[in-house]
Amino acid sequence: MVAVADTWGAPQSLFWLHGGTPAAPVTFDPATKVWNVYGHADALRILNEPATFSSAVQRKIPIDDRVNEGNLLRMDGVPHAKLRKIVSRVFTPKVVAGLEPRITELTKELLADVGERDRFELVEQLAYPLPVIVIAELLGVPAEDHPLFKQWVDMMFRGREEIFIQADGDEKVVMDGAEEVLRYIAEHVARRRSNPGTDLLSKLVEAEVDGERLSDAEVVNFGFVLLLTGHITTTMLLGNAVLCLDTYPEWQDRVRADRTLVPPVIEESLRLLPPFAAVSRLTNEEVELSGQRIPADELLMVWLAAANRDETAFPDPDTFDPARDPSHLSFGRGVHFCMGAPLARLEGRIALNTLLDRFPRLRTDPQDRPVFKTIPIMTGIDKLPLLTGFPG
Template identity: 55%
Template sequence: MTDIVKRYNVPEQLFWLRGPRSGPPVEYDARAGMWNVYGYPELQEVLGDPATFSSDTMRVVPKSMKPSSEDFSLDGFITQIDPPGHGKLRKLVSSAFTRKVVADLEPRIAALTHELLDAARDRGRLELVTDLAYPLPVIVIAELLGVPSSDRALFKQWADALFQRDAKVSLAEPADAQKVDIQATLRPWKEMSGYLAAHATERKRQPRTDLLTRLVEAEVDGERLPDDQVVNFAIVLLLAGHITTTMLLGNTVLCLDAYPEQQDRARADRASIPAVIEESLRLFTPFALLGRATTREAELGGVTIPADQMVMVWLGSANRDPRQFPDPVAFDPGRAPNPHLAFGHGIHFCLGAPLARLEGRVALNILLDRFNPLRTDPDDPVEFMPAPTMTGIRRLPLV
């Protein structure tokens, strides 16, 4: 892993890529006013106990750091909702991601992959993220939702504004003392909300056979979802539905470039590609950080965390815990079992994980068919996303 860090100039803020931690599994950061959980079993405990470790993190954020309710509403953000409301909302879209529905998308995913690679070939170069890893999953999720995939430049603009910021937030300092531009963060939310609200309004007039229509017409406890919930749910699906796969593809290709012997094995035995993807997810965990808030005092990792505390759980670090993964810094697709936490754990396990895995498998098979070897351009450096909460490639030129 050290060789990968040096070879690809991994940013310092992605500290978990620099080897397993030597410190305790749970620590308090007095400067940030938050608790950090780094250990695998401790993180499993947090994610498996929503009654103690709530997803409603805004509850413990100081009022001075919260946007007004007029500017921003979290209604419908399933990632911020605890049981029983979480289960009810999850059921609304779970039928859109069943095993059969996802499997039936394979021909469309393959056709899109070839189309995108053909277009890149005609331009005479291939930059993996711009030409394939971003447009492929965003087209798929846009078609499922029922919004124009031709608007994907807009989606990318909003996603970049939200997820490629390197801001460090502290709950222990006044908001005005931090370099946190709340309005800059809210701007893409407002634009995206307005865009999806317009489509949702149109579905009320003219329903279609798409996921957005299903949300507009859905009922919970006999009542239709409020407009804010419909829009926010659609935002989660649109963003989470493509960003994870974008990072998964870039990270996996990077691993196969760094370990050419593993690329040769995958090329010779295509049945091993799912294991390659799983090991990439463990080693380069796309969403490296999640937040939780304690509802009561909790014992964790030998320390006591008081009630009403922000708890940051580092998936990227837990996936390198030597207590769970022998030789954790090695890229070993033969690792079995490989119970990584890249898609989360417990009730919030990623709803779109089967789709992300399918998109990754199909795209990698086609890349291996069309590129031999599949390797990065030594004269054009790889660029990582700068956000410390994510592990992903922003730019990956291929030869």
């Protein structure tokens, strides 16, 4: 079978990391002072042992303090458990499931302009605006502001072709555009304090655990994480799933005939092409991983994309096979499992089903290649022109 990406001319870094198959499951990069972890067993252990492998990497990386308080991605222990408990009460499975009619309506509206054209661009038409509008409506911010969100995200990641995390750096790591996002969300949080509504920001402002409420900074930073990662993840997930079905047309035929295969298709595309290819952790004590002794207070980059292709965990790992066990690590594991995973999966399922309903065939345009993200820790596309199967 053809390997995913052989037909697109995509950057190799998107589909395997650091220039090819790693020479060892754990390696140290003296240039960045980072330990890179590639193996599935090591990655699983790290994700499941937060007491040993800390998410509070700001202890080692000089990340701007404004994006730390209330950032679930950068918290451990009791503070993390407290905040996650509050958030879980307002970001429930029932809330997510209740969004299905609105997501379906939005998907159809966004694709209405395509009609029966012979081609369209997936990211601009659907994969970007759909999750942005959903997140904006969930938080209670104006959906018409979504061009601003894209502008800020582009600013944050522009020029980040190399991994910008480096242990013991001298400068504060602040992505351009972050200040604008934080200010924007803070303005909405302030309004909810005086005039709460029924949206997620209002519920976070009013939520309590053991008599304690979240601070403004905690609410703002949770909104920051949700607004950014929530839409980026789904944009990349949907594009990657379509690319997999383009490369494996036999699976596109099968899923068109049997829509119960849509969720397994999404899970396998997540395994093969995880939207966020790596996560960072910090050792709280000296540890051993795959025979390597790693001291305390060392930075790890855990390459989920590589772990998902570890042949000891996934036979024939470079092949797209939705029939396999979907035990990938793309949404993490343990206490830091991605809270937005159910929403991303729901959006992906609805969008992919709608695309298959509307268009006779989905194929990449050989005359207009996809444009891929160039940041190694992000796996996805910025532009995906598609042929629809309708006559031109």
